[in-house]
Amino acid sequence: MxxxxxxxxxxxxxxxxxxxxxxxxxxxxxxxxxxxxxxxxxxxxxxxxxxxxxxxxxxxxxxxxxxxxxxxxxxxxxxxxxxxxxxxxxxxxxxxxxxxxxxxxxxxxxxxxxxxxxxxxxxxxxxxxxKKEQLEKQAVEAELHYLKSQINPHFLFNTLNNIHTLVYKQAPAAPEAVLGLSSLMRYMIYESNAPTVPLSREMSYLQDYVSLQQLRYKKAPVVDLEIEGDTESCHIAPLLFIHLLENAYKHSPARLEPGSIKVSVEIKENTLTFRVQNPISNNPGNALEEPGGIGLTNVRKRLALLYQDQHELEISSTGETFIVTLKIYGLHIQAHERKAHLLYN
Structure with a gap:
């Protein structure tokens, strides 16, 4: 001003x-x-x-x-x-x-x-x-801060339960789980404070999360994660995909076969496509909500604030398989514009 x-x-x-x-x-x-x-x-x-x-x-x-x-x-x-x-x-x-x-x-x-x-x-x-634009920007930032703050306790609650089980069983993997959680929390507390992060860093975060969850399973990796495209040149809002992956675990059967949950990330022609597919649990007590707690509601709100008119979120179910597909358009251009905006301010 x-x-x-x-x-x-x-x-x-x-x-x-x-x-x-x-x-x-x-x-x-x-x-x-x-x-x-x-x-x-x-x-x-x-x-x-x-x-x-x-x-x-x-x-x-x-x-x-x-x-x-x-x-x-x-x-x-x-x-x-x-x-x-x-x-x-x-x-x-x-x-x-x-x-x-x-x-x-x-x-x-x-x-x-x-x-x-x-x-x-x-x-x-x-x-x-x-002044009006600044107030609107502050309101959006406050809303985003609130939505991001919802992620930490929700994620921490689920992960601590997993670690508690490992410690209770005195599993050798417990110390590894604690170190994995420490790495994840470091990213969530410090690195995710930036408006955008390299997509490659966000993918590393998801891979760490998958590794931590894999400690619950004795079989080969239950998540098949495929990444296609240049993740270094793209920037994305941090902690945007974690709820989608959490829901895939939450609403899948307790026993998963190797590769039961399929996650794919594709960057093509300035468009990011994130797709999660998981089998649906037959346990009535684990019935699928739309599609589960605050997870997708949080994602919808953040997408509306961060990528208005630049995204598509599709949810489908075949009765046996649940699929969530998120597309974000103009990602390279938007990363450049955000950088220029930060330099101007």
Whole structure:
């Protein structure tokens, strides 16, 4: 906001400098008195322009209308005096003074009163627009912060339950699980604070999560994770896919065959496609919600805030298999725009 105000000050200085130069050039054709004429003319313009400009600044609102109009009438009435004082003929006789005063009062004074009003209204419009955008941005950031904060306890609750089971059984994999959780929490607490992260880092996070969950199964990896495309050049909002993967585990049968859960990530022509497929549990107590707790609701809200009109979220079920497909468009372009925005601010 302060930067915008400084820009307005610079605009005022530049425009008034140009106006003074043009006025001096025009009035220099009137002979030897052009310096005093120019001085009086500019002082009258400045007095009327900034008089109304600052009245609108300090006496805005219905309660201050009377004070504003009284002070504006005073400025208008005395606005012509600087030009009269510096005019080489205005003070010759009373009739001459009245004549010049009347001409100035109906030409120069109304024009610069209007220009002062126009400048104040324009600046207010720009500043209010910027302030509104900042408030909307803060509201979005607060909403995103709230949604992201939901991830941590939800994920931590599930993972601690898994580790508790390993520790209770005194499984040799328990220390490895603790280290894996530490790595995941480090990413969630520190690295995920950025607006975007490299897609490759987000994929590493998901792979760590899969490795931690795999400790529950004795068979070969139950998750088949395929990544296709350049994940280094893409940036994505952090912690966007974790709920989709959590739901796949949550709503799958307790016993999973190798490769039962299929996860694919494809980057093609500036489009990211994230797809999760899992078998549906036959246990009524584990019946599929739409499609499970706060998970997908959280994802929907974050997508609406972060990738409005740039994503598609499709959910389908065959009765035996549950499939979630997320597509995000213009990912390369958006990463560039976010970087430029951060540099600007």
């Amino acid at each position: 302060e930067r915008v105000k400084k820009v307005f000050v610079l605009v005022h200085v530049v425009l008034w400098t140009l106006f003074i130069l043009l006025s001096a050039l025009q009035l220099s054709q009137d002979g030897a008195h052009w310096q005093t004429l120019t001085t009086g003319f500019i002082l009258t313009c400045l007095l009327v322009f900034y008089g109304n400009f600052y009245l609108l600044t300090n006496y805005s609102g219905k309660k201050n209308r009377r004070a504003y109009y009284l002070r504006l009438a005073l400025i208008i009435s005395i606005g012509a005096f600087p030009f009269m004082i510096f005019h080489y003929r205005a003070l010759e006789t009373w009739q001459t003074f009245i004549g010049f005063y009347g001409v100035t009062l109906i030409t120069i004074v109304p024009l610069f009163t209007f220009l002062g009003w126009l400048a104040r209204i324009t600046e207010n419009l720009v500043l209010n627009t910027i």
